[in-house]
Amino acid sequence: xxxxxxxxxxxxxxxxxxIFSTLSSCLSxxxxxYAALMAFxxxxxxxxxxxxxxxxxxxxxxxSWFGISCFNQRVTKLQLSGLALEGKVSSYIANMSQxxxxxxxxxxxxxxxxxxxxxxxxxxxxNVTKNSLQGTIPSNLSQCEHLQELHLSYxxxxxxxxxxxxxxxxxxxxxxxxxxxxxxxxxxxxNFSKLETFSLVENDLFGEIPEELxxxxxxxxxxxxxxxxxxxxPHSIFNISRLERLTDLGLAENDLNGYIPNEFGRxxxxxYFEFESNRVSGGIPYGLFNITSLQVVKTTRNxxxxxxxxxxxxxxxxxxxxxxxxxxxxxELPSSICNAxxxxxxxxxxxxxxxxxxxxxxxxEKLEVLNLQFNLLVNNPxxxxxxxxxxxxxxxxxxxxxxxxNPLNGVLPESIGNLSSNLKVFAAVSCxxxxxxxxxxxxxxxxxxxxxxxxxxxxxxxxxxxxxxxxERIYLSGNQxxxxxxxxxxxKILGTLDLGENRFSGSIPECFQNLTELRGISLDANNxxxxxxxGFWDLVKLEGLDLSRNNLHGMVPTxxxxxxxxxxxxxxxxxxxxxxxxxxxxLQNLLALDMSHNKLQGPIPNSLSNLIVIESLNxxxxxxxxxxxxxxxxxxxxxxxxxxxxxxQGEIPQKGVFTNITYQDLMxxxxxxxxxxxxxxxxxxxxxxxxxxxxxxxxxxxTIPIAAAFLLISMCISFVILSRERQAKNQTESDSLxxxxxxxxxxxxxRATQSFSExxxxxxxxxxxxxxxxxxxxxxxxxxxxxxxxxxxLKNFDAExxxxxxxxxxxxxxxxxxxxNLEFKAMVLEFMPNGSLDKWLYSESTCLRLExxxxxxxxxxxxxxxxxxxxxxxxxxxxxKPSNVLLDEDMMAHxxxxxxxxxxx
Numbered sequence: 001x002x003x004x005x006x007x008x009x010x011x012x013x014x015x016x017x018x019i020f021s022t023l024s025s026c027l028s029x030x031x032x033x034y035a036a037l038m039a040f041x042x043x044x045x046x047x048x049x050x051x052x053x054x055x056x057x058x059x060x061x062x063x064s065w066f067g068i069s070c071f072n073q074r075v076t077k078l079q080l081s082g083l084a085l086e087g088k089v090s091s092y093i094a095n096m097s098q099x100x101x102x103x104x105x106x107x108x109x110x111x112x113x114x115x116x117x118x119x120x121x122x123x124x125x126x127n128v129t130k131n132s133l134q135g136t137i138p139s140n141l142s143q144c145e146h147l148q149e150l151h152l153s154y155x156x157x158x159x160x161x162x163x164x165x166x167x168x169x170x171x172x173x174x175x176x177x178x179x180x181x182x183x184x185x186x187x188x189x190x191n192f193s194k195l196e197t198f199s200l201v202e203n204d205l206f207g208e209i210p211e212e213l214x215x216x217x218x219x220x221x222x223x224x225x226x227x228x229x230x231x232x233x234p235h236s237i238f239n240i241s242r243l244e245r246l247t248d249l250g251l252a253e254n255d256l257n258g259y260i261p262n263e264f265g266r267x268x269x270x271x272y273f274e275f276e277s278n279r280v281s282g283g284i285p286y287g288l289f290n291i292t293s294l295q296v297v298k299t300t301r302n303x304x305x306x307x308x309x310x311x312x313x314x315x316x317x318x319x320x321x322x323x324x325x326x327x328x329x330x331x332e333l334p335s336s337i338c339n340a341x342x343x344x345x346x347x348x349x350x351x352x353x354x355x356x357x358x359x360x361x362x363x364x365e366k367l368e369v370l371n372l373q374f375n376l377l378v379n380n381p382x383x384x385x386x387x388x389x390x391x392x393x394x395x396x397x398x399x400x401x402x403x404x405x406n407p408l409n410g411v412l413p414e415s416i417g418n419l420s421s422n423l424k425v426f427a428a429v430s431c432x433x434x435x436x437x438x439x440x441x442x443x444x445x446x447x448x449x450x451x452x453x454x455x456x457x458x459x460x461x462x463x464x465x466x467x468x469x470x471x472e473r474i475y476l477s478g479n480q481x482x483x484x485x486x487x488x489x490x491x492k493i494l495g496t497l498d499l500g501e502n503r504f505s506g507s508i509p510e511c512f513q514n515l516t517e518l519r520g521i522s523l524d525a526n527n528x529x530x531x532x533x534x535g536f537w538d539l540v541k542l543e544g545l546d547l548s549r550n551n552l553h554g555m556v557p558t559x560x561x562x563x564x565x566x567x568x569x570x571x572x573x574x575x576x577x578x579x580x581x582x583x584x585x586x587l588q589n590l591l592a593l594d595m596s597h598n599k600l601q602g603p604i605p606n607s608l609s610n611l612i613v614i615e616s617l618n619x620x621x622x623x624x625x626x627x628x629x630x631x632x633x634x635x636x637x638x639x640x641x642x643x644x645x646x647x648x649q650g651e652i653p654q655k656g657v658f659t660n661i662t663y664q665d666l667m668x669x670x671x672x673x674x675x676x677x678x679x680x681x682x683x684x685x686x687x688x689x690x691x692x693x694x695x696x697x698x699x700x701x702x703t704i705p706i707a708a709a710f711l712l713i714s715m716c717i718s719f720v721i722l723s724r725e726r727q728a729k730n731q732t733e734s735d736s737l738x739x740x741x742x743x744x745x746x747x748x749x750x751r752a753t754q755s756f757s758e759x760x761x762x763x764x765x766x767x768x769x770x771x772x773x774x775x776x777x778x779x780x781x782x783x784x785x786x787x788x789x790x791x792x793x794l795k796n797f798d799a800e801x802x803x804x805x806x807x808x809x810x811x812x813x814x815x816x817x818x819x820x821n822l823e824f825k826a827m828v829l830e831f832m833p834n835g836s837l838d839k840w841l842y843s844e845s846t847c848l849r850l851e852x853x854x855x856x857x858x859x860x861x862x863x864x865x866x867x868x869x870x871x872x873x874x875x876x877x878x879x880x881k882p883s884n885v886l887l888d889e890d891m892m893a894h895x896x897x898x899x900x901x902x903x904x905x
Contacts (some may be wrong), residue, residue, distance in 0.1 A: 015189070032095050033075045034062050039092035042080075043157075044085050053081065074098040081127070082106040089128070094119040101125040105151065108132060113157070118143040127151035131177070134158070137176070142167040153177040153199070155553065161205075166191040169399045177201035177223070184208075190215040201250070202226035209251075211236045221248035225274065232258030244696035246271060252298065253275035262305075276323070277301040284308075289315045298323040300347070307331030321345035325371065329353060333377065338363040347371040349402070356380050357408075362391030363641045370395075373404035385413045404429040404451070411435035416441035427451035428477065434458075437481070440465045453498065454478035461499075464488040477501050477522060486842070500524040500546065507531075508552075513538055522542035528552055529741040538560050548594070549573040556600075561586035570594045572618065577601065580619075585610035592616040595608045596642065604629055604648075616640040623647055628672075633658050644668045651683045749819060749826070750774060753783060763836070763883070767796050773832065781816060797825045800897070803875060804829075811863035813886060813896040825898075832894060834887035841882055852891055858894035860885060 003074075037056070046053045052813065055066045061721025063070035069077035073094045083105050088111035089104065099120050109131040117126065128142075135462065136159035137152065147168050158180040165174075166188025172195060190212025192198075206228040213222070214236025222237070233256060237246075238468035246267050258279040264270075265287020273288070276298050283306030294316050305328040309315065313336040316322075322337075325347050326531045331357035333348060343364045352378035357714060361370070370392070380387055386408060392398060398420040409432040419439025424446055433455035442449065442464025457479040464472065466487025474488075474715040477500040484504060488497075489511035495518060512521070513535025520543055529551040543566060553575040561583025563569075566591055576598040584593070585607025595755075598623040608617070609631035615638060624646040632638065632657035632889035639655050645668030652658060652666065652674045663678045673683040752773035753760050762770045768786040775781060786793045794841060802814040804827075814830040838855060840846045848856070861882075867875040877895065884897040 019219065022459055030073050036090075036092045037062055037065070037068070037097040040090040041063070043090040047083075051086075052080075052633055054077075057117040069101075071098070076122075077101040077103075078079065079103045080107070084108055086110075086111075087135075089114055091116040097121070099123055101126040101127075102547060104131065106130040110134065112136075113152075115140045117141060120144055121146070121147075125149045125151075128155065130154040131523055132156060137162055137165070140165045142166065144168065146170055147642065148194075151175050151178065154274065155179050155621055158182065161186055161189070164190045169193065171195055172218075173197045175199040177203070179203055181205055185210055185585075187212045189213075192216055194218050197221045197223075199223040200227065204228060206230065206545070207588070209234050209256075213237055217247065220245050220247070221250075221272075223248065224254065225250045225252040225276075227254050227875075229254040229256060232256065233261060235261060235263060243340055247293075248272040250274040250383075251278070255277055256280060257318070258287070260299075261481075262287050265290050267291060269293055271318075272296045274298045275302070278858050279572060282558060292317060294319060295342075296321045299327065300324065301326040301493065303328060305557065306478040310334050311336050315335040316340055317342070319343055321347075323347040323355035325349040328578055331355070333358065333372075333375075335360055337620065341365065343367055348375065348881075349373040351375055353377055354681045357386075357388040357406075358405075359391055362394035365394055366397055367392075367395045368397050369400045370398065371400065371402040372406060373402050373408050376601070377406040377408070379408045379410040384411055386410045387413070389413055389419070390415050392420075392724070396420050396422070398423055399446075400425045401819075402427040403431060405431070409434075412438050414438045414440045415638070416440050416772035419444060422446050422468075424448040425451075425509050426469045428455070428467075430454040434619060437462050437476075439464050441465060442470065445470065449473040451475040452479070453691045457481060461485055461488065466490045469493070473498065474498065484509055486511055491515070493517050498522045500526070502526055504528060508533055508536070510535060512536060514541065517885040518542055519565075522546040532557075534559070539563070540565065540824075542566055543589075544568045546570045547574065551575060553577065556581055556595075558583045560584060561748075563587060565589060567591045571598065572599045579603070580605050580624075582607045588612060590614050596620040596622070598622055599647055600624060602776055603624070604643075606631055610633060611635065613637055618642045619646070620644040620665075621646075624694040625649070627651070628653055630655070632656065641665060652678075652680060749773070749783065750826075752776075752781070756785065767793055773828075782813075782829040782831045784827045784829060786825045786827075788825065800827065807866070807871065809863060809891070811859045811866070811894055813894045814874065830894075831891050836883050837885040837887060838882035840887070856887070857886070857893065858892045860895060863893075863895045 014317040041052060043057055044052065050146050051066050062068060063073060067078060068075055070081070076098050077100060079101065081242065085107040089109055091114035092104070094114065094116035097120065100122050101124060103125065106129070107127070109402050110133065111126065112135030113133055117137035119140060119364040121144065123144045123146060124146050127149065131154040135157065137157060139148070139162035141147065142162065142164035148170050150173060151173070151174045156179065157176065160183035161181060163186040165187060169191065169498060171192050174192070175197065177199045178201060181200065183205065185200070186209035189211045190210060193216070195216050196218050198216065198221065201226065202482045204227065208231035209229050210226065211234045213234060216624065221283055233251070242600065247269055249270060249272065252274045253276060257280060258277070259282035260280060260286040261509050264285050264611065268291060270291050271293050274296070276432060278302070279302065281303040284304060285650065286309065289312060290311055292315070293435050295318050297319070298321070299321050306331060309709065312334045317340060319340040320342050320343055320806040329351040330353065333353045335358040335617050336565070338358055338360040341363060344366055345368060346364070349371045352375065355378050356379065357372065359380060390413060392401070393415065393616045401419070401423060404427050412807070420775060423444050425448060426444065427449070429451050433452065436459040437452065437457050439462045441462055447468050447676060448470055449476060450473070453475045455478070459481065460483040461476065461481055463485035470489060471491050473496040474494065474495055475498045477498045479502055484499065486509065497515070497518060500522040501524065502522070503526065507530035508528050510533040513533060516539065517540055520541050524546045527550065530546070531554040532552060537557060537724060538623055542563050545563070545566060545568070548570040551574065555578035556571070556576050558581045560581055561849050564586055566587050569590065572594045577600065579602030580595065580600055582605045584605065588610060590611050593614065596618045599623065603626035604619065605625055609629060612635065617640070620642045621644070625648065626812060627650035628648055629651045629901060630645065632641070633653040639663065642665045644665055646671050648669040649671030650673070652672055666678060667674060673681050676682060711745065752775055753771040756771055760772045762772050767790050768784060771783045771785065773783045801818060804812065807830060813832070816828040816830065819826045819828065867877065874885070879897060880895070882894065886894045886896050889895060
């Protein structure tokens, strides 16, 4: 009995120890989680009213804190999304070893993502999107073997995608979009057998899209838009047995080429296909039109061509958006497209469709955007009116109607006023429209932009436009309109009014001063013949003002300076008189000012030098007098100036824009002086200085020959002495060459080219070979060895030495020295690391950008200009070709090989 009691007592002690040990362990772990949360909080910058400041306190258990979820007193979820938290993510977060979810999205967190996150073995969701995190993706995340969702988008994360991420075999969502990732996509990501969404939008990734993506058997969405991926679309992604669940394929804005494979028809569940802004050519594969689930097709800005199937709308009944713009499609715009009654967006602009506009567009009752601009579409030949607009009356959701640049050749029907009350943009520029502008336009109450320029519209601007209080832009230029209604001035938010190139006459309406939100107004090329209304200068928000080519008169008022937001002003070809007001200097945002062809008088105001960003100034064909302000030469951005045909006098400034000014920009001012190169005489002060220089030159002409003769006699005596001393020595290396003050023997020249090895051969021709050589000081040179068996070798050697030793121009290859004896002749030249232009033009592995080609053309032209006109005697190269144009490390061109150059006496 005693033994039994002792045994029972021992069992109780045993269980007590186990419970105590477990409890101690639990208490210890709870303390670790608490400490980790406090460390996390201490790394944040919190406002006093932040919920973490008021709620995360020691008065309550941490499991009841905001954003914290626990299980068995252990933190399992940290959900703090959208709290505008600032600071850094603490590495102590990894001490909460039972964390299953971390959601810190939509905050302002910075710093790097701690690599210690890889210690969270239970982690399933990590979401830090929409923060300001930097650094790279921690490769340690590959240790989170249960991770299912990784959200890193909308940060500043850079570097490569770690290949180790391919170890996350349970990953279902990977989103690292709108960041700064570089490098190639690792092939190891093809191991994500459970991945459903793969998004790397808007990064700087390059290389080819890995074929291994075809292994992602669970994939539903691929979004790779806005990178630099090249090559063709991997055929592996069309394997129906692997990617039959794919619904979204986004590959836009890359550098993909080739063609769209026919296998697209195998993606039977595809709903979203985005392929914009690549370099893909050919036609759209017919199989694509068999995917009845397709809702969005975007292939804009490629080189696609061919015709669309006539039964397009019948094949794609679920289509909601089709964007085929900026391609080379031709043929008819299928009328069957109107059978895709779910269509919201129809955009086929910038192609070559040449049929009639379908009359059944009204069947697309859900249509919101219709863009047909820049095609060859025509109106129904049976009617002079654009009857297809009548059918659009049924499209009650239509917001954008753009039919620009089609030869429609018809009349806008009055029923246009029955279009959708939601219509915001109606654009029919350059459509060969005729007749009057419909009064019914005034019914389109939501209209924001009306664009009817470059047509043959006649009569009045409809007064009904005054009721369109949402109208911000009116473009009616290039028509034959002749009357502006006062009602137009009641549109309070009108920002742009373009009425140029019409037949308006009389006075500029004074009521324009009521359009206080105007930012741009063009009344050019009309017949206005009045003063500019005084209130016109109160439109302080104006940024663009064009009143050119009218018959406006009067003085340019001082109030002009009120328009401080103005950046373009054109008052040319009018009858303005008086002086240019000093207040023009207040227009410090002005980029272009044109007051030419008026009757302006007086001086050019010095205040023009206050126009610190001006790029173009034209004051020609006026009656301006006085001198040209030298301060205009200090305007750093001024590139074009025209002061011709005035009454200007005095010295022409020499700085800034005047260093490249031409005679055409100054002619018609006979009293200007100071630019002999432009056929203007020297100014009196310059002539006096020139006389002094002539006197000095005369003295020098007398003294220099005497000094030179004395120096020459001394040199001859020295030469004789040195010659005798040299003859007394036994010189064994008569073929030495000199580079600066350093003597390099012929044998060192051999060593520099490794015995003239073929591995150092840069090029060869009939007159010799050119080798790359490395001198003893480590510098590289080009060594041209002349073929002494060639009959003209000696003559070519002499000609090339003559030219290269005397030219002083950056676009010629510089000669360092020569090496010459009876049996060997070589020239040591400046080394050009980028080789010849011939290599860049005709090699498959190299390519020149357009700006590089232009720079090279300019360099060669400048070299030829120097040879023909600036060298002491004219020289003709006689052998100018790509192989004789060499490129240095900065791709600057240098002309070489003057072996057969001719010096013209």
